[in-house]
Amino acid sequence: MQLQQRINAFSKLGDFISQFSSNEFKQKLDVTNNDLFFEGFKHQIKLAQENNGWFTTENITYALNGWSKQLNSNNLSKWLDRYNFNSTSSQKVAIIMAGNIPLVGFHDFLAVLISGHSVLIKQSSNDKYLLPYLAKYLEHLDPYFKGKIEFTEEKLQNFNAVIATGSNNTARYFEYYFKGKPSIIRNNRNSLAILTGKETKEELKALSEDIFRYYGLGCRSVSKLYVPKDYNFDAFFESIYHWHPIINKAKYANNYDYNKAVYLMSEFNLLENGFLMIKEDESNASPIATVFYEYYENADVLKAKLKDEKDNIQCIVSKDFIENEVSFGETQTPQLWDYADNVDTIEFLIKI
Numbered sequence: 001m002q003l004q005q006r007i008n009a010f011s012k013l014g015d016f017i018s019q020f021s022s023n024e025f026k027q028k029l030d031v032t033n034n035d036l037f038f039e040g041f042k043h044q045i046k047l048a049q050e051n052n053g054w055f056t057t058e059n060i061t062y063a064l065n066g067w068s069k070q071l072n073s074n075n076l077s078k079w080l081d082r083y084n085f086n087s088t089s090s091q092k093v094a095i096i097m098a099g100n101i102p103l104v105g106f107h108d109f110l111a112v113l114i115s116g117h118s119v120l121i122k123q124s125s126n127d128k129y130l131l132p133y134l135a136k137y138l139e140h141l142d143p144y145f146k147g148k149i150e151f152t153e154e155k156l157q158n159f160n161a162v163i164a165t166g167s168n169n170t171a172r173y174f175e176y177y178f179k180g181k182p183s184i185i186r187n188n189r190n191s192l193a194i195l196t197g198k199e200t201k202e203e204l205k206a207l208s209e210d211i212f213r214y215y216g217l218g219c220r221s222v223s224k225l226y227v228p229k230d231y232n233f234d235a236f237f238e239s240i241y242h243w244h245p246i247i248n249k250a251k252y253a254n255n256y257d258y259n260k261a262v263y264l265m266s267e268f269n270l271l272e273n274g275f276l277m278i279k280e281d282e283s284n285a286s287p288i289a290t291v292f293y294e295y296y297e298n299a300d301v302l303k304a305k306l307k308d309e310k311d312n313i314q315c316i317v318s319k320d321f322i323e324n325e326v327s328f329g330e331t332q333t334p335q336l337w338d339y340a341d342n343v344d345t346i347e348f349l350i351k352i
Contacts, residue, residue, distance in 0.1 A: 006116070007073055014067065052099075063103050091118070097123050098165045101214040189313060201239050210328070220331040222317055226294055278290070278291050279292055280292070
């Protein structure tokens with residue numbers, strides 16, 4: 001199967017996904033195999049919600065909306081045009097997926113298949129309903145994909161390379177277990193934002209999307225702020241207030257109440273507004289419903305510090321502050337060429 005045929009298939013998958021990109025699912029007449037798959041995918045979304053309290057309709061449709069925008073012929077071609085697939089021979093690539101946000105492993109799934117390889121997938125139990133159904137849809141679009149996609153809950157066997165995502169602890173296990181295979185091993189990373197005090201209300205409002213989307217569970221979710229000495233948080237709190245209904249979500253509220261109690265009993269100084277706590281802390285990884293902050297006095301010193309910590313950072317949100325920064329409000333809408341951990345997955349797949 002030629003690359004263009006694979007691009008065409010994933011573009012049609014994007015058309016199918018687009019029907020579920022808002023809270024009101026809208027069936028389109030021109031989508032291939034809709035009569036077979038539309039109602040079934042609605043049911044899979046329902047199962048995903050029931051299986052994982054963090055997977056709300058809003059967060060699932062947000063993820064689907066993002067993929068529907070990425071999966072079109074122009075975007076896929078723009079992503080892949082700079083690679084040479086001519087010498088690529090088909091291999092079986094195992095993927096161990098995380099389950100922190102809906103379809104978090106889809107990019108790896110896409111990259112393996114679009115490169116001409118077959119895929120062996122071990123999903124997280126937290127996100128096990130959506131991708132297998134989309135894989136079936138892909139197989140019905142083009143028989144080429146039949147036999148190319150395998151899901152397993154057992155020990156991974158008979159594969160040539162592996163892409164594995166997990167915690168820092170599981171990453172060490174992965175590195176040992178897969179040491180004889182070509183691999184990409186990902187561990188915990190966090191995202192942060194650098195504020196100067198000159199941000200507009202619109203920029204701070206956009207930052208709230210980086211903080212609250214997916215309840216802050218993604219590696220691209222901002223969990224830490226760097227602010228200038230004597231920074232006044234009033235404008236920040238005012239600009240994020242439209243997210244206050246998040247406290248009505250039981251799992252989020254439970255985490256908020258628990259972490260607040262822990263902080264108060266420990267007599268930590270907090271700033272909070274009823275649905276988010278901010279706490280001065282040197283760590284980059286903050287609990288749910290909490291964002292850590294740290295003061296800085298010198299921009300160059302901060303840049304040097306972040307350069308030293310780059311292997312633990314996924315995204316840096318700022319405006320005209322640092323190289324490779326992400327604009328406010330855009331951490332959760334990466335492009336196809338925005339690779340996790342800055343490791344080029346396609347380049348890896350071409351060389352195995």
